Amino acid sequence: METTNYQNFRIDAENICVDYNGKVALYDANLRLKPGQICGLVGMNGAGKTTFFNALTGFVNISKGKIRINGESVRSAQKDQTIAYVPQNEGIDSQFPVNVWDVVMMGRYGSMNILRCPRESDFQAVKDAIDRVDLKDHLSTPIGNLSGGQRKRTFLARAIAQRASILLLDEPFSGVDIRTEKLISELFIQFKNEGKTILLSTHDMIHVREFCDLVLLINKTVVAYGETSEVFTPENITTTFGGISPDSLFGPES
């Protein structure tokens, strides 16, 4: 019975700890997400948001705890292309000599042969993904010549082309134009209907209320976790941000 329970969850992280050379970045963190759920990851800089993402993708090893992705280990999730990571715009080298098509094709690498020769189905997946983020006219544009919003959409297309069931998005709304923001919010609704699970980190409190079913507040460990309406309270936010009130952080509307 226990195993069937596991498989109900897309992400099941139990008491995970991560340390870098003895320096604790995250401890005793828990998270359980089901298909079709969108969860906001909120915390200060250095609170462990990126570390949490890194642990889920297997980019760093956890020192304690357990992570199950669709009931299986992180390693088999990597093999199955289960998780897609959409980086922050600042997290990538925008001068790297690749264009939109190249980047989206990278979403297919994991399922290709060792030489990474694309098959017909890969071309189709890449074409479809680029259509969905409305970048048809920029197939051969180098990523250095794209706007912040277009670059964000390129990496979203890579995640779509990968056909992952879990999407991790690092600050998806930072530095994007209105058009991209609208497109991302439409995509979120489609992803939800397709049963994909989304975990996104954000600094924008309005986006949390608008898009997230659940919210995970962290400050090296989980401060609060649950339905957005219940957990996303001024008191919890204040604790998360080390005693600073949400009003002074995000203005009175928050």
Add this chain to the structure above:
Amino acid sequence: MELCSFLTLDSFLTDPLTHDFMRKALLMSSLVAAVCGFLSSYLTLKGWALMGDAVSHSVMPGVVVAYALGLPFSFGAFIFGVGSVALIGFIKQKSRVKEDTVIGLVFTGFFALGIVLVSKIKSNIDLHSILFGSPLGISLSDVKQTIFISLLVVILLSIFRKDLMLYCFDPRHAKTVGINVFFLHYLLLTCLSLAAVVGLQSVGIILVVAMLITPGATAYLLTDKFDNMTMISVLSAIISSIIGIYFSFWFDLETGGSIVLAQTFIFLFAFLFAPRYGMFKLKKLFAGYK
């Protein structure tokens, strides 16, 4: 030589080819240039210029020890090249000293060890040819070794061409889709050590880092496509080697130095006149004419 009396372009190009040692030098140096140029585009994009400098200097004691023991010198160089990187990683992790300081510290230490060893171990090692290269005096066993290593590196880089590109661009994504980034990291380091070994024959240990950086940097200014970058890098490296060797033949210049100078001039040309990224942005200038 009848250099000044009747030097036509024709004889400038063909005369050196009548010498066996020149044909060998041109072939070997072009091969070495191709290998280093191929690798160069990855190193430039990964930001490993300093690492290239470190590894190429650190192979020095390995070369000396291998010569003394009668082993293939590539073997010793490889051990010390990879060893230096491991040591850099270890010291960085266990101390508070910053990475660039650790790199500088380790490779100069290794290099010094090499020089001391040369002076102590009495053998037929020619310090000058290790430091400055000797493409004109390359021996038959060195030729075989160079061809073998070069082919090995080119085959490895060709197989993992796209994986390495992804590793340089976005290692986190690579890891997420199940690509072994640990393997790719050490593959790139291994190729770097091997390329440093073959490169040192052509231009010597001091300048080999130029072979590993300059062609990639030149290509980076000239294109926005990764495949083109690799090709331009390889081509510019080969052309520089040929120019360097011809000039060293006719004007009696140090060969390694002239090869690297040729590379530097090609880089400067790209820096000034590259269509999109050059200082004078030729594309814009011509667009203004229309």
